[in-house]
Amino acid sequence: MFNEQTVTENGIIDRLKSLSGVKWNFCHGEALPKKAQDIFVDEWLKDALCSLNPDIAKQPDYADEVIYQLRGVILESRHTGLVKANENFHEWLMAEKTLPFGENGDHITINLIDFDNIENNHFVVSQQVNYIATTEVYFDIVLYVNGLPLVVGEVKTATRPSVTWQDGAADFMGGKKHYWKNVEPYFVPNLLCFASEGKTFAYGAINARVKDWGPWHHTDQREDILPGMASVLDSAEGLLNPKTLLQLLESFALFSTVKTGKNTPPKRIKILPRYPQFEAAKQIVDRVRNGYPKKGLIWHFQGSGKSLLMLYAAKMLRADNDLKNPTVLVVVDRRDLDTQINETFGGADVKNLVKVQSCKKLGEYIEQDSRG
Known part of the structure; x- marks a missing residue:
């Protein structure tokens, strides 16, 4: 037909x-x-x-x-x-x-x-x-x-x-x-x-x-x-x-546990990236590998998946053998973002995730060569 x-x-x-x-x-x-x-x-x-x-x-x-x-x-x-x-x-x-x-x-x-x-x-x-x-x-x-x-x-x-x-x-x-x-x-x-x-x-x-x-x-x-x-x-x-x-398949297919409501148990879901997340995460990793430029700016609108982009980039950086398991810092300037980041990374079972509350504590972790 x-x-x-x-x-x-x-x-x-x-x-x-x-x-x-x-x-x-x-x-x-x-x-x-x-x-x-x-x-x-x-x-x-x-x-x-x-x-x-x-x-x-x-x-x-x-x-x-x-x-x-x-x-x-x-x-x-x-x-x-x-x-x-x-x-x-x-x-x-x-x-x-x-x-x-x-x-x-x-x-x-x-x-x-x-x-x-x-x-x-x-x-x-x-x-x-x-x-x-x-x-x-x-x-x-x-x-x-x-x-x-x-x-x-x-x-x-x-x-x-x-x-x-x-x-x-x-x-x-x-x-x-x-x-x-x-x-x-x-x-x-x-x-x-x-x-x-x-x-x-x-x-x-x-x-x-x-x-x-x-x-x-x-x-x-x-x-x-x-x-x-x-x-x-x-x-x-x-x-x-x-x-x-x-x-x-290798770097962007995620499985995460998410809350579904007050009286319902959390559930496991599969997450795939939007194309801007896919492109941005790869560019971040490329810049780290190349060593230049050493900074960058990504514009986001509300609800566009900023936390997931950070998660994708962090996982790719840590999985790169040439980078030898680098320490990845995620800095937030609001409490609600702090909660959101922790839920996103924690729900995806990210290993060696450490929450640091002060600059002093961060310095101690870096001096100890903590990886994560």
């Missing part, structure tokens, strides 16, 4: 296939080497495990054990909930898990993705991907990295004025399709979801409310961004190119 919806769907796929540098390979959903009940493309995942892990390459059967462990995380989602299962799977994606595959049973780190040399990964964009769990669905667009479905996109028709990208987003969070509930296991490995109707493009993390979805542009775009296919394709290229996608 050929309609405005497939025009948008094919347009996004064609743009991703034609990127400069590392690009997406195309495989239609009907041609994927997997069964409809499968979440991973085992063939591609096994190849990646062998190519990225020398000890697994020596003993390819170890790849089956890794996949067994990953499926266990997915099965746990029925008890832990989607966000917690997604967080557990994220630890595997970030090479935070080990298995006894080394010499004499030594534990080795399991690498699912090569973040340093992204050309070593296998990037595939697919459309009309069939998946059967408690119900049967067809996902419009799925992006696989090394056989893992990290991105799912929902596309709607642009011919009806009443239809917007929010109708695509609604398929994830409610209604008849309600992907995050009805086919929950498929989203355990998920990094992000996106939706478009050919005029506007928006993305969000699992279980995000519609108001928490957002556009993806560039801060150097000074002219008004007019809705239309050109804008959608630019947004898709900007967000979904392999380099940006892996940067988001």
Whole structure:
């Protein structure tokens, strides 16, 4: 069937296939080497495990054990909930898990993705991907990295004025399709979801409310961004190119505990950055690494995510091996900001977080070479 919806769907796929540098390979959903009940493309995942892990390459059967462990995380989602299962799977994606595959049973780190040399990964964009769990669905667009479905996109028709990208987003969070509930296991490995109707493009993390979805542009775009296919394709290229996608996965996907009300327990949520936070955090880290300029000014409006930007920058600075675990100071000039910063950093389980109340105490910590 050929309609405005497939025009948008094919347009996004064609743009991703034609990127400069590392690009997406195309495989239609009907041609994927997997069964409809499968979440991973085992063939591609096994190849990646062998190519990225020398000890697994020596003993390819170890790849089956890794996949067994990953499926266990997915099965746990029925008890832990989607966000917690997604967080557990994220630890595997970030090479935070080990298995006894080394010499004499030594534990080795399991690498699912090569973040340093992204050309070593296998990037595939697919459309009309069939998946059967408690119900049967067809996902419009799925992006696989090394056989893992990290991105799912929902596309709607642009011919009806009443239809917007929010109708695509609604398929994830409610209604008849309600992907995050009805086919929950498929989203355990998920990094992000996106939706478009050919005029506007928006993305969000699992279980995000519609108001928490957002556009993806560039801060150097000074002219008004007019809705239309050109804008959608630019947004898709900007967000979904392999380099940006892996940067988001490695440094910007956060899990945080937030308060939901006086009489309700706190809940765990997944947070993705807005594009200004993404750009600003990277620029801060670049300036620290380069040593010049030694200062900078970022203008924010209220509610734009200042605390999260500080958190992203701090985590990236501390994760940079060349910077050797630097001490990061966050200075605030109001009590409400002090509370907000502590809640943001504390909710995201930032390690070695120290609250200092005076200049004297700060000096003592610095003299002790405290890291954090």
